[in-house]
Amino acid sequence: MKLLSRLVIVITLTATTVAAQTKVTPPKNKYTPEQDVQIGREAAAEVRQQYPIINDDQINGYLDRLGARLVEAAPRELNNPVFQYSFSPVNLKDINAFALPGGPMFVNRGMMEAAQTEGEVAGVMSHELAHVLLRHGTANATKAQGFQIGALAGAIAGAVIGGGWGQVIQQGSQFGLGTWLMKYSREYEKQADLVGAQIMARAGYDPRDLANMFETIQRQGRNGGPEWLSSHPNPGNRTQYITQEASQLAIGPRPSQQRFLQTKTRLSQMGPARTMAEIERNGTVGGNTGGRPGGSAGRIGDNVPAPSRQYRTVQGGQLFTVTIPSNWQALSANNSIKYVPANGYGDFNGQRALTHGVEAGVARASSGNLDQATQTLIDGFVRGNNGMRVAGGGASSQLAGCRAIVTSLQGPSALGGVERVDVHTTLLSNGDLFYVVTVAPEQEVGVYGEAFDRVVRSVKLNDR
Numbered sequence: 001m002k003l004l005s006r007l008v009i010v011i012t013l014t015a016t017t018v019a020a021q022t023k024v025t026p027p028k029n030k031y032t033p034e035q036d037v038q039i040g041r042e043a044a045a046e047v048r049q050q051y052p053i054i055n056d057d058q059i060n061g062y063l064d065r066l067g068a069r070l071v072e073a074a075p076r077e078l079n080n081p082v083f084q085y086s087f088s089p090v091n092l093k094d095i096n097a098f099a100l101p102g103g104p105m106f107v108n109r110g111m112m113e114a115a116q117t118e119g120e121v122a123g124v125m126s127h128e129l130a131h132v133l134l135r136h137g138t139a140n141a142t143k144a145q146g147f148q149i150g151a152l153a154g155a156i157a158g159a160v161i162g163g164g165w166g167q168v169i170q171q172g173s174q175f176g177l178g179t180w181l182m183k184y185s186r187e188y189e190k191q192a193d194l195v196g197a198q199i200m201a202r203a204g205y206d207p208r209d210l211a212n213m214f215e216t217i218q219r220q221g222r223n224g225g226p227e228w229l230s231s232h233p234n235p236g237n238r239t240q241y242i243t244q245e246a247s248q249l250a251i252g253p254r255p256s257q258q259r260f261l262q263t264k265t266r267l268s269q270m271g272p273a274r275t276m277a278e279i280e281r282n283g284t285v286g287g288n289t290g291g292r293p294g295g296s297a298g299r300i301g302d303n304v305p306a307p308s309r310q311y312r313t314v315q316g317g318q319l320f321t322v323t324i325p326s327n328w329q330a331l332s333a334n335n336s337i338k339y340v341p342a343n344g345y346g347d348f349n350g351q352r353a354l355t356h357g358v359e360a361g362v363a364r365a366s367s368g369n370l371d372q373a374t375q376t377l378i379d380g381f382v383r384g385n386n387g388m389r390v391a392g393g394g395a396s397s398q399l400a401g402c403r404a405i406v407t408s409l410q411g412p413s414a415l416g417g418v419e420r421v422d423v424h425t426t427l428l429s430n431g432d433l434f435y436v437v438t439v440a441p442e443q444e445v446g447v448y449g450e451a452f453d454r455v456v457r458s459v460k461l462n463d464r
């Protein structure tokens with residue numbers, strides 16, 4: 001009899017705990033979970049190309065295990081079997097993490113290093129996992145009128161604005177991802193906090209660790225601002241309602257912190273991580289375009305040697321070959337490569353400036369229409385470069401044996417005087433826009449004109 005009544009009490013307690021946790025209903029969504037998976041897979045491929053993903057058995061294994069533990073603790077009714085989870089560590093200093101629809105999650109090294117306990121890492125990951133489970137990315141897209149599946153590429157191409165030469169595409173992609181998938185409303189944030197807290201408790205972590213991590217992030221925010229906060233706005237009273245939720249939850253047995261500590265040691269043995277801002281300034285590491293990543297070529301303002309009369313042919317990744325003066329070097333960014341003489345590309349007033357040289361690259365074009373895609377690219381260049389204007393435009397020409405357009409721009413040179421910029425554009429067989437941009441100060445066009453002609457005429461595309 002005594003035993004029975006104790007059993008009854010236990011059962012009642014469990015029932016109370018379950019009833020007390022806040023019920024969160026996923027927002028309206030016109031996408032299928034399969035579409036979440038597809039969008040997330042495509043976006044993740046892009047992220048893996050652009051971000052410095054860590055490839056280390058111990059660190060990857062650690063995140064995989066921790067991720068799997070959290071997925072195991074996810075509310076059954078939200079965890080769709082089609083989701084494909086992955087947990088990738090990113091070699092970035094910023095305290096950040098993000099998840100894409102359908103399951104791919106990226107956790108910055110800076111986040112793991114800033115965490116005092118495994119619970120803090122688990123907290124941020126649980127929060128991100130909750131966004132996946134509640135399908136907030138595509139719920140966002142559902143709210144945005146006129147957004148269709150397949151429009152992700154369009155959103156990216158439409159964002160080819162802003163930034164300097166060479167960063168256009170990279171920023172475009174981030175703008176696209178950020179706008180469509182990763183900027184959450186305060187209402188979604190609170191949902192993710194609550195479901196995240198519930199996941200944590202079941203996995204054996206105290207949800208207050210999540211509140212602690214948010215406070216660490218907030219403190220960092222005052223010294224320059226991690227991007228995490230711009231995509232995950234604070235709904236207000238975060239610590240309060242997470243603590244409140246935590247007090248209603250039964251916390252499972254706490255996992256050992258040993259692997260967490262080993263991983264921290266491992267991370268501390270790696271070379272220093274860069275910040276996202278540093279990588280954006282230098283071009284990404286991931287771009288498989290040939291040439292060495294990023295960088296600068298000497299100092300803006302120092303003497304720029306005239307183009308050599310010797311030429312050499314170089315590969316532009318898989319896509320093209322080009323012949324350049326032998327005293328120019330190749331610098332690859334994300335979807336573009338610059339060919340520049342010494343001191344032709346470097347820092348100027350806190351930005352990167354290209355004063356002499358050629359840039360070849362690819363811009364996403366959703367229209368498949370050369371005139372329209374060219375216009376979008378030119379608009380982006382004009383908007384992204386202060387004082388730049390179209391000086392002559394739209395002449396028909398040939399590039400790599402295909403119909404092309406040449407547009408001339410003029411803008412203030414970092415060296416003083418006027419910069420002359422010619423933009424050659426043609427469509428690739430997949431509908432994307434291939435461009436070759438030549439840049440030199442107006443008064444040196446005599447010296448550079450011949451070299452530019454030769455470079456542009458030498459371009460061969462491998463896509464046909």
Ligand SMILES: [Zn+2]
Pocket residue numbers: 127131184188189192231232
């Ligand atoms: Zn969030």
